[in-house]
Amino acid sequence: MVAIIKTGHSIRSIFNYNENKVSNSIAQCIAEGNYPMDLDQMSSVFKLNFLQKQLELNENVTRNSVHISLNFDPSETGLSKEKLTEIAKLYMTKIGFGSQPYLVYQHHDAGHPHIHIVSIKVKADGKRIDMQNIGKNQSETARKEIEKLFGLVRAEAGQKKNNTELLPITIGKIQYGQIQSKKAIANVLGKVLFTYAFASLPELNAVLRQYNVYADRGSENSRIFKTNGLVYRILDSQGKPIGVPIKASDFYFKPTLKFLEEKFKANKVKSPTHAKRIKNAIDLAFLNKKTTLAELTKDLEKQGIHIVLRSNDQGILYGITYVDHTTKSVFNGSALGKEYSAKAIQERCETVKSYSPKILSEKKQDLPISNNALAKLIDELLQIEYVGNYLPNQLKKRRKKRKRKGQSDNQ
Template sequence: MVAIIKTGSSVHNVFNYNENKVKQGVAQCIAEGNYPVDLEQMNISMRLNRLLKQNALNENVKRNSVHISLNFDPSESTLSREKLIAIAHTYMEKIGFGEQPYLVYQHHDAAHPHIHLVSIKVKPDGSRIDMHNIGRNQSETARKEIEKSFGLVEAQGRKSNSDSTLKPIAASKVSYGRIQSKKAISAVLDGVLSSYKYTSLSELNAVLQLYNVMADRGNENSRVFKTNGLVYRILDTEGKPIGVPIKASDFYNKPTLKFLEQKFASNNNVNTGMKNRVKNAVDLALFAKNIRFSQLTKLLEKEGINIVCRKNTEGLIYGITYVDHTTKCVFNGSALGKQYSAKAIQERCSLIGSKKPHFDTDSSLKTHADKISDANSKDLFQDNNVTDTGVLGKIVDVLTQPQFDANYIPNQLKGKRKKKKRKGQSDNQ
């Protein structure tokens, strides 16, 4: 079982998300906790008002809604409704929400069985539930205990499973109706928006494009652009928008332009070391002579870095963005320095002119590279085609050797030098 906990500032949004799933026929409200009447005797308004009235006891709690999903292994598709309800009640009790009002929804819109729990952070006495590290502490303990007591498939160590990684949308498999497109795009947004550090719409789109999704403001004359709107679209294999565009405000997370602009601002202070990782990876890959652009792309992919190109109508590259999946950082080429811009990279790859590859003079890489002997260089680069996957590893080993002088003594440990007496001088002078 895998538990995902999210908090928000709108109970209406969380409640409506689940109720809309019910209207679409892909979910059911199967249980309640701490409501005055049984579920069968309540209508939609009664379910919502119970949450709103208790939240009103403390209006200082801004992020007052709680939305939890409990996800089970695909092999557990036969879990009964009664067992799911029992799991939900047990989980809420163990994480400290046993006295809170909550609703349980069973969803049928994914390949694996899962339930959603909707609750609030304000207690009956008006105090606030502290959820700091609840996922790592209370929820993780509850998960392990529930897996054992209910005989569920254990989730420990399953994160590395390739099936759980984010995959591009297969546009050919998407039915271009609104619900199917929204579901596919939502899965990508959930995996990208909160994980990657991007500072502009173009940088965000560099990541989304890898998963066949695009955030689109429209052209400057469009109504969407003029009203600061934003839509999300699915891209075909050629990178062209297809299907039905979905408004940002229609998604549960509300990934609107205003939301993204806040993310841009918060992501601005990127650690210099994260930039240097990309710059050094590019420099190491270009250490060989006459390396082609396609070779550079493949070498960087092995380091967990994707190059996303922006092309004009004639197919010429005019911009480059680097997506580092290791640090989850995204950089336009110009943000790393002139030598990493689209034009410079093409020159260094011998696509434009015949300039030899060179290094950033500000980088310590040049200092280390000069220490590589000619013999090592010939051994590493016997031909112009860098096809040996071990080449980068060899270079890294050489470049990262620590510089150490056995005779070096820190100033703090040096004794004071004794002054020599000049001939004919006494100590009393």
């Protein structure tokens, strides 16, 4: 058995992902945990609202939703719903979620048996569940015990992970004609839509374009735009649409414009830490040196940050978006500040950026671990040069203690 745990900012998105599969007859909700009524008595609205109401007890928890997949060996096709329910219940108990409300979905859209568990990190008393290292510690222990108890095929230690995982983007660019278009686009969307924090269609397309996919609303005068429609297209190596567009409603999880707008709202508030990481990476790339746009792009890619440029038919650059594959965050340049907009980046590429010692010190504090060498260089630049008026302690004259009148040394 392979257990994959992911957390997110929106319980609605995770819930809808599973419920949409139920609507398309490729999944089934087989169990619930700690709900006030039986599964067959609950509507989908009640299922979601019950989770959301408990989340309202602590609105300070931003990554509040939990999405777990338990994946079994392809040979274990005989696992009954009752046994899968038992496995899910025991697993949730052993990782510290035994008292949390959760839903269990059995999926039928892969070549191996697997279930998905939807839950939340906020307890009934409003406290947050700490999930640091839960995959390495509690989950790994639970996996081994469950494999032994239920006689499951054991996951080999260190084996290469396959498609059973809810991985971040590991897929390559789609090549038109090499794989069925709809299946290829669905594969990309399934990874991007539920992993990256994008707050607009351009930000989403900044990620999708890297995999030769584009979400298209059409021109403002087009029928598809006026009816709030959306299609997905495959792009060629030049970034031009190719092949027949596919309606968003044709995909089993319905990534329509309405669906995306819910994602935009959920992702609107982004982590300032993630924004700061991108800004510092850009500033340090310009640190006291002249950098071209190509060199900047290359420097940022080393840190997992991709630059996506937007230009008009005349080739004039009018927009820039940063996609951070490390934090799964997407930011338009203007959202980071004027210095990081398309116009400002072009200007900065033509000048040398110098920083004062105070600014250098601030930048050093926010450097990622991978920039140790650069941090060391900044340390050297900031090092204080001591003057020669230092006198060792042993050469200093000792100051005699003055004894107060009438005071004994034995007191």
